[in-house]
Amino acid sequence: MTTFLGAMPGPSTDQSIGQSTQFRLNTSIEPSVLPRVMEAFAKLTIVPDAFVAERKTGERMEIDIHVGGLDRAQADHLASGLRRIIYVDSVLVSPA
Secondary structure: OOOEOOEOOOOOOOOEOOOEEEEEEEEEOOOOHHHHHHHHHHHOOOOOOEEEEEEOOOOEEEEEEEEEOOEHHHHHHHHHHHHOOOOEEEEEEEEO
8 A cells, every 4th residue: 555744644634635545757768767757756755556657759758656545636746846856757657
């Protein structure tokens, strides 16, 4: 089970975006991108359920991350932090 800021996720509410949240990041290919992305989760004591990074054409990379147990506010907070990481061009959040 995933924890957030040292607390157990709350029960689903009308603001919940589902049992699992998917974060899809489009980034430049830079050696520091993957550890910076993982650090954003580690700072919030979150261990993703799945983390897949794939090199695309040119100098682009796509990172898909699945996390269970987040409500909408937690997912939005995390996405906001991911968007501030250098070399991250976009972050899409959706129910998985």
